[in-house]
Amino acid sequence: xxxxxxxxxxxxxxxxxxxxxxxxxxxxxxxxxxxxxxxxxxxxxxxxxxxxxxxxxxxxxxxxxxxxxxxxxxxxxxxxxxxxxxxxxxxxxxxxxxxxxxxxxxx
Amino acid sequence: xxxxxxxxxxxxxxxxxxxxxxxxxxxxxxxxxxxxxxxxxxxxxxxxxxxxxxxxxxxxxxxxxxxxxxxxxxxxxxxxxxxxxxxxxxxxxxxxxxxxxxxxxxxxxxxxxxxxxxxxxxxxxxxxxxxxxxxxxxxxxxxxxxxxxxxxxxx
Numbered sequence: 001x002x003x004x005x006x007x008x009x010x011x012x013x014x015x016x017x018x019x020x021x022x023x024x025x026x027x028x029x030x031x032x033x034x035x036x037x038x039x040x041x042x043x044x045x046x047x048x049x050x051x052x053x054x055x056x057x058x059x060x061x062x063x064x065x066x067x068x069x070x071x072x073x074x075x076x077x078x079x080x081x082x083x084x085x086x087x088x089x090x091x092x093x094x095x096x097x098x099x100x101x102x103x104x105x106x107x
Numbered sequence: 108x109x110x111x112x113x114x115x116x117x118x119x120x121x122x123x124x125x126x127x128x129x130x131x132x133x134x135x136x137x138x139x140x141x142x143x144x145x146x147x148x149x150x151x152x153x154x155x156x157x158x159x160x161x162x163x164x165x166x167x168x169x170x171x172x173x174x175x176x177x178x179x180x181x182x183x184x185x186x187x188x189x190x191x192x193x194x195x196x197x198x199x200x201x202x203x204x205x206x207x208x209x210x211x212x213x214x215x216x217x218x219x220x221x222x223x224x225x226x227x228x229x230x231x232x233x234x235x236x237x238x239x240x241x242x243x244x245x246x247x248x249x250x251x252x253x254x255x256x257x258x259x260x261x262x
Contacts, residue, residue, distance in 0.1 A: 014171040014178065015171055015175070021178075021204075021241065024204070070241075089127070090110040093111070093127050093129070096129075096139045
Protein backbone atom coordinates (compact mmCIF):
# COMPACT_ATOMS: atom_id res chain seq x y z
CA UNK A 1 0.00 0.00 0.00
CA UNK A 2 1.25 3.45 -0.83
CA UNK A 3 1.71 6.01 1.86
CA UNK A 4 -0.81 8.78 1.75
CA UNK A 5 0.79 11.58 -0.18
CA UNK A 6 0.90 15.15 0.94
CA UNK A 7 -0.85 17.60 -1.37
CA UNK A 8 1.84 20.22 -0.94
CA UNK A 9 4.47 17.72 -1.92
CA UNK A 10 2.42 16.79 -4.94
CA UNK A 11 2.14 20.34 -6.22
CA UNK A 12 5.69 21.33 -5.34
CA UNK A 13 6.78 19.75 -8.61
CA UNK A 14 6.52 22.07 -11.63
CA UNK A 15 5.64 19.28 -14.05
CA UNK A 16 2.77 18.17 -11.85
CA UNK A 17 1.51 21.73 -11.64
CA UNK A 18 1.72 21.95 -15.43
CA UNK A 19 -0.33 18.74 -15.67
CA UNK A 20 -3.01 20.17 -13.37
CA UNK A 21 -3.17 23.32 -15.47
CA UNK A 22 -3.56 21.26 -18.60
CA UNK A 23 -6.47 19.16 -17.36
CA UNK A 24 -8.07 22.01 -15.41
CA UNK A 25 -10.86 22.57 -17.89
CA UNK A 26 -10.90 19.40 -19.95
CA UNK A 27 -10.80 15.68 -19.42
CA UNK A 28 -7.74 14.08 -21.04
CA UNK A 29 -6.18 10.65 -21.54
CA UNK A 30 -2.72 9.88 -20.18
CA UNK A 31 -1.39 9.80 -23.73
CA UNK A 32 -2.80 13.22 -24.59
CA UNK A 33 -1.31 14.64 -21.38
CA UNK A 34 2.10 13.07 -22.04
CA UNK A 35 2.15 14.51 -25.57
CA UNK A 36 2.48 17.98 -24.01
CA UNK A 37 5.77 17.19 -22.28
CA UNK A 38 9.28 16.33 -23.41
CA UNK A 39 9.52 14.10 -20.36
CA UNK A 40 9.41 10.31 -20.90
CA UNK A 41 5.96 8.73 -20.83
CA UNK A 42 6.63 6.58 -17.71
CA UNK A 43 7.66 9.72 -15.84
CA UNK A 44 4.39 11.40 -16.77
CA UNK A 45 2.53 8.26 -15.65
CA UNK A 46 4.29 8.45 -12.31
CA UNK A 47 3.21 12.09 -11.94
CA UNK A 48 -0.39 11.14 -12.79
CA UNK A 49 -0.27 8.39 -10.20
CA UNK A 50 0.91 10.79 -7.49
CA UNK A 51 -1.72 13.39 -8.39
CA UNK A 52 -4.42 10.72 -8.32
CA UNK A 53 -3.23 9.31 -4.99
CA UNK A 54 -3.51 12.65 -3.28
CA UNK A 55 -6.93 13.15 -4.90
CA UNK A 56 -6.07 16.20 -6.96
CA UNK A 57 -6.93 14.23 -10.10
CA UNK A 58 -9.68 11.70 -10.60
CA UNK A 59 -9.64 8.82 -13.09
CA UNK A 60 -12.52 7.66 -15.21
CA UNK A 61 -12.51 4.55 -17.37
CA UNK A 62 -14.19 5.05 -20.78
CA UNK A 63 -13.90 1.99 -22.98
CA UNK A 64 -10.22 1.15 -23.26
CA UNK A 65 -9.00 4.58 -22.21
CA UNK A 66 -8.53 6.09 -18.79
CA UNK A 67 -9.42 9.76 -18.65
CA UNK A 68 -8.13 12.19 -16.05
CA UNK A 69 -9.91 15.24 -14.73
CA UNK A 70 -9.52 17.69 -11.87
CA UNK A 71 -11.10 16.44 -8.69
CA UNK A 72 -13.06 19.41 -7.42
CA UNK A 73 -15.86 17.59 -5.67
CA UNK A 74 -15.18 19.27 -2.35
CA UNK A 75 -15.02 22.74 -3.81
CA UNK A 76 -18.54 23.91 -4.36
CA UNK A 77 -18.48 27.40 -2.90
CA UNK A 78 -15.95 30.15 -3.53
CA UNK A 79 -15.25 30.31 0.19
CA UNK A 80 -14.10 26.69 0.11
CA UNK A 81 -11.24 27.28 -2.23
CA UNK A 82 -10.37 30.89 -1.54
CA UNK A 83 -8.33 30.08 1.54
CA UNK A 84 -5.43 28.28 -0.17
CA UNK A 85 -5.37 31.06 -2.77
CA UNK A 86 -5.16 33.66 0.01
CA UNK A 87 -2.36 31.76 1.73
CA UNK A 88 -0.41 31.58 -1.50
CA UNK A 89 -0.62 35.35 -1.99
CA UNK A 90 0.13 36.06 1.65
CA UNK A 91 3.24 33.94 1.38
CA UNK A 92 4.33 35.68 -1.76
CA UNK A 93 3.73 39.15 -0.28
CA UNK A 94 5.64 38.23 2.90
CA UNK A 95 8.55 37.35 0.69
CA UNK A 96 8.22 40.65 -1.21
CA UNK A 97 8.16 42.56 2.09
CA UNK A 98 11.28 40.80 3.39
CA UNK A 99 13.20 41.41 0.19
CA UNK A 100 12.30 45.10 0.10
CA UNK A 101 13.08 45.66 3.78
CA UNK A 102 16.64 44.64 2.97
CA UNK A 103 16.73 46.51 -0.31
CA UNK A 104 19.84 48.57 -0.92
CA UNK A 105 19.63 50.94 -3.87
CA UNK A 106 22.43 50.54 -6.38
CA UNK A 107 24.86 53.44 -6.35
CA UNK B 108 -1.33 33.78 12.87
CA UNK B 109 -3.67 36.18 11.12
CA UNK B 110 -2.88 36.52 7.43
CA UNK B 111 -2.21 40.07 6.33
CA UNK B 112 -3.67 39.43 2.91
CA UNK B 113 -7.44 39.77 2.43
CA UNK B 114 -9.45 38.47 -0.48
CA UNK B 115 -13.01 39.29 -1.32
CA UNK B 116 -14.95 37.40 -3.95
CA UNK B 117 -18.66 37.52 -4.58
CA UNK B 118 -20.26 34.18 -5.45
CA UNK B 119 -21.86 35.56 -8.59
CA UNK B 120 -19.34 38.15 -9.79
CA UNK B 121 -16.56 37.34 -12.24
CA UNK B 122 -13.91 39.16 -10.26
CA UNK B 123 -12.04 39.17 -7.00
CA UNK B 124 -10.10 41.69 -4.97
CA UNK B 125 -6.85 41.08 -3.10
CA UNK B 126 -5.72 43.65 -0.51
CA UNK B 127 -2.58 43.78 1.58
CA UNK B 128 -0.86 46.35 3.75
CA UNK B 129 2.93 46.43 3.77
CA UNK B 130 5.48 47.76 6.25
CA UNK B 131 7.17 49.44 3.33
CA UNK B 132 7.10 52.92 1.83
CA UNK B 133 4.93 52.87 -1.30
CA UNK B 134 8.03 53.57 -3.44
CA UNK B 135 9.66 50.32 -2.31
CA UNK B 136 6.46 48.33 -2.75
CA UNK B 137 6.14 49.66 -6.29
CA UNK B 138 9.80 48.91 -7.03
CA UNK B 139 9.17 45.25 -6.18
CA UNK B 140 6.81 45.20 -9.17
CA UNK B 141 9.06 46.91 -11.70
CA UNK B 142 12.62 45.68 -11.15
CA UNK B 143 12.88 42.40 -13.08
CA UNK B 144 15.40 40.78 -10.72
CA UNK B 145 13.25 41.59 -7.68
CA UNK B 146 10.07 40.35 -9.35
CA UNK B 147 11.92 37.13 -10.17
CA UNK B 148 12.86 36.62 -6.52
CA UNK B 149 9.49 36.99 -4.86
CA UNK B 150 7.45 35.50 -7.69
CA UNK B 151 9.92 32.64 -8.10
CA UNK B 152 10.03 32.82 -11.88
CA UNK B 153 12.33 33.91 -14.64
CA UNK B 154 11.42 37.33 -16.04
CA UNK B 155 11.98 37.24 -19.80
CA UNK B 156 10.57 40.66 -20.48
CA UNK B 157 9.18 43.51 -18.40
CA UNK B 158 8.45 46.80 -20.11
CA UNK B 159 7.10 49.17 -17.49
CA UNK B 160 5.16 51.59 -19.65
CA UNK B 161 1.82 52.16 -21.27
CA UNK B 162 1.50 49.70 -24.19
CA UNK B 163 4.41 47.69 -22.80
CA UNK B 164 4.40 43.97 -22.13
CA UNK B 165 5.87 41.28 -19.95
CA UNK B 166 6.67 37.59 -20.08
CA UNK B 167 7.50 35.13 -17.30
CA UNK B 168 8.81 31.59 -17.60
CA UNK B 169 9.36 28.76 -15.12
CA UNK B 170 11.45 25.65 -15.69
CA UNK B 171 11.75 22.41 -13.78
CA UNK B 172 15.09 21.32 -12.32
CA UNK B 173 16.05 19.68 -15.63
CA UNK B 174 15.55 22.92 -17.48
CA UNK B 175 12.30 21.97 -19.25
CA UNK B 176 9.96 24.92 -19.51
CA UNK B 177 6.77 23.98 -17.69
CA UNK B 178 5.07 27.31 -17.47
CA UNK B 179 4.95 30.57 -19.36
CA UNK B 180 2.75 33.59 -18.90
CA UNK B 181 2.54 36.99 -20.54
CA UNK B 182 0.53 40.15 -20.60
CA UNK B 183 0.19 43.68 -21.88
CA UNK B 184 0.57 46.75 -19.74
CA UNK B 185 -2.25 49.20 -20.34
CA UNK B 186 -1.47 51.82 -17.79
CA UNK B 187 1.61 52.60 -15.75
CA UNK B 188 1.77 55.42 -13.17
CA UNK B 189 4.80 55.10 -10.86
CA UNK B 190 3.90 54.51 -7.21
CA UNK B 191 0.19 54.61 -8.02
CA UNK B 192 -1.21 52.26 -10.56
CA UNK B 193 -0.59 49.43 -13.04
CA UNK B 194 -3.29 48.05 -15.33
CA UNK B 195 -2.34 44.91 -17.19
CA UNK B 196 -3.59 41.68 -18.70
CA UNK B 197 -2.38 38.25 -17.65
CA UNK B 198 -2.45 35.13 -19.77
CA UNK B 199 -1.04 31.67 -19.15
CA UNK B 200 0.36 30.23 -22.38
CA UNK B 201 -0.66 26.76 -23.59
CA UNK B 202 -3.55 26.51 -21.17
CA UNK B 203 -7.26 26.76 -21.83
CA UNK B 204 -7.62 29.73 -19.45
CA UNK B 205 -8.66 33.00 -21.09
CA UNK B 206 -6.77 36.22 -20.49
CA UNK B 207 -7.68 38.18 -17.36
CA UNK B 208 -7.57 41.89 -16.55
CA UNK B 209 -5.75 43.20 -13.46
CA UNK B 210 -5.95 46.61 -11.81
CA UNK B 211 -3.17 47.20 -9.28
CA UNK B 212 -3.51 50.24 -7.01
CA UNK B 213 -0.59 51.31 -4.84
CA UNK B 214 -1.42 53.61 -1.96
CA UNK B 215 0.69 55.46 0.58
CA UNK B 216 -0.64 55.03 4.13
CA UNK B 217 2.19 56.61 6.12
CA UNK B 218 5.83 57.32 5.25
CA UNK B 219 6.67 53.70 6.10
CA UNK B 220 3.52 51.81 5.24
CA UNK B 221 1.54 51.24 2.08
CA UNK B 222 -1.39 49.32 0.68
CA UNK B 223 -1.80 47.27 -2.47
CA UNK B 224 -5.22 46.52 -3.93
CA UNK B 225 -5.45 44.13 -6.87
CA UNK B 226 -8.75 43.75 -8.68
CA UNK B 227 -8.79 40.83 -11.10
CA UNK B 228 -11.54 40.44 -13.69
CA UNK B 229 -12.13 37.07 -15.31
CA UNK B 230 -14.03 36.14 -18.44
CA UNK B 231 -16.78 34.44 -16.41
CA UNK B 232 -17.62 33.35 -12.88
CA UNK B 233 -16.89 29.77 -13.94
CA UNK B 234 -13.42 30.70 -15.20
CA UNK B 235 -12.66 32.51 -11.96
CA UNK B 236 -13.74 29.55 -9.86
CA UNK B 237 -11.76 27.12 -11.98
CA UNK B 238 -8.62 29.16 -11.51
CA UNK B 239 -9.17 29.54 -7.79
CA UNK B 240 -9.26 25.80 -7.53
CA UNK B 241 -5.68 25.84 -8.76
CA UNK B 242 -4.18 28.31 -6.31
CA UNK B 243 -0.68 27.20 -7.14
CA UNK B 244 -1.28 27.82 -10.82
CA UNK B 245 -2.79 31.23 -10.50
CA UNK B 246 -0.38 34.10 -10.56
CA UNK B 247 2.14 31.90 -12.20
CA UNK B 248 2.83 28.83 -10.36
CA UNK B 249 5.61 30.31 -8.60
CA UNK B 250 4.93 29.70 -5.04
CA UNK B 251 7.00 26.60 -5.69
CA UNK B 252 9.80 27.32 -3.28
CA UNK B 253 7.50 28.69 -0.65
CA UNK B 254 5.21 25.70 -0.96
CA UNK B 255 8.21 23.48 -0.60
CA UNK B 256 9.13 25.25 2.62
CA UNK B 257 5.60 24.88 3.95
CA UNK B 258 5.59 21.23 2.96
CA UNK B 259 8.84 20.72 4.85
CA UNK B 260 7.38 22.32 7.95
CA UNK B 261 4.34 20.03 7.76
CA UNK B 262 6.54 16.93 7.76
